[in-house]
Structure formats: structure tokens, C-alpha cells
Amino acid sequence: MNAGYVSRAHECAARPAGWIYRTPRWRAYALLVAWAAVLPATPACGSGSNGGSMGGGSPTSPSTGGPGPIGATIRIANGAVAPNEVTINVGQSVTFQNDDSRAREISSDPHPTHGQCPAINALGNLQPGQSRSTHGFSSAGTCGFHDHNDPDNPAVRGRIIVR
Numbered sequence: 001m002n003a004g005y006v007s008r009a010h011e012c013a014a015r016p017a018g019w020i021y022r023t024p025r026w027r028a029y030a031l032l033v034a035w036a037a038v039l040p041a042t043p044a045c046g047s048g049s050n051g052g053s054m055g056g057g058s059p060t061s062p063s064t065g066g067p068g069p070i071g072a073t074i075r076i077a078n079g080a081v082a083p084n085e086v087t088i089n090v091g092q093s094v095t096f097q098n099d100d101s102r103a104r105e106i107s108s109d110p111h112p113t114h115g116q117c118p119a120i121n122a123l124g125n126l127q128p129g130q131s132r133s134t135h136g137f138s139s140a141g142t143c144g145f146h147d148h149n150d151p152d153n154p155a156v157r158g159r160i161i162v163r
Contacts (some may be wrong), residue, residue, distance in 0.1 A: 065119070067093040068136025074158065076100045076126070084158035090140055093119075093133040094160055098126040104156065109144030111151040117143035117160070137162040 071088030074081050077099040086094060098104050108120040119135040120143060126132060137143070140162050147156040 067133040080155035097131040105148040107148040
């Protein structure tokens with residue numbers, strides 16, 4: 001054996017089974033793994049209380065569906081939406097056509113949480129000339145929308161009535 005070598009076998013033998021799981025470093029790692037599993041299931045915005053005006057379900061939960069049959073089309077042109085109010089049936093979608101000269105990011109009310117009607121948030125950023133449809137609306141109610149980048153402009157605000 002080496003003269004400078006000190007065996008630590010006696011230290012390992014004295015540790016109880018599973019000792020590594022009780023060390024601070026291992027606990028921190030286990031906590032990190034647990035949080036990594038939980039965070040993707042947490043909604044990015046609109047989480048919290050059921051403050052929307054939609055009936056049934058939880059309007060603040062993220063929209064998981066896809067587009068339904070198109071019930072109405074809203075055109076954005078000359079800095080305004082037209083019409084600013086449409087009525088559709090449950091399960092239908094609304095198409096937004098951006099014929100304006102600038103990009104628009106149509107989002108659900110209220111600003112900035114956008115939790116009232118997550119189906120609207122599927123639109124994202126609409127460049128000039130683009131059109132996109134909301135997800136299908138899963139319950140009856142009234143959904144307000146606005147341009148996220150111009151939230152105080154009443155010309156780019158409106159309502160979708162779902163019956």
C-alpha cells in the first residue's frame with residue numbers, strides 16, 4: 001500500500017443505507033427535477049381565479065383545441081377592426097384577416113393577462129396580409145379582444161359573442 005494513501009472505507013461502512021439521498025446536494029437536485037416536471041403544466045398567463053365571463057369550464061385554462069368551423073371573419077384595416085362584434089355558436093372559430101399596414105397581435109381580454117378566452121390567444125402575431133383562426137370556443141359567453149401591442153386603442157378592440 002502507498003505510504004500517503006489513507007483508506008476511507010471505514011467512513012462509507014459507517015453511513016446508513018440511502019445516505020446519499022439525505023445530502024443537501026441530492027435534495028436540491030431532486031427538488032429541481034420535481035419542479036421541472038410541474039412547470040410545463042402551469043399556464044403561462046391567465047392562471048389564478050376564474051375571472052372571465054365565459055360560462056362553464058375554467059376560462060383561464062390554456063386552450064388545447066384546434067380551429068372549429070368558421071363562424072365569422074373580422075377584418076383589420078386602416079387601424080380598426082370591422083366588424084367589432086360578431087356572434088358565433090359554441091364550437092365555432094373566428095378568422096382574423098390583417099389587411100392593415102402593420103402587424104397586429106390580437107389577444108383575449110383583459111390586458112395584459114389575456115385569460116378571459118384562451119381560444120383567441122391562438123392567433124398570435126398577424127403580419128400584414130396574413131389571416132388566422134381562433135381555436136374553437138368551447139362554451140357560451142362574451143369574449144373581449146384587443147391588439148396586445150396597442151391595448152388602449154378602441155378601434156382595435158371588439159367582442160365575440162358565443163351562444
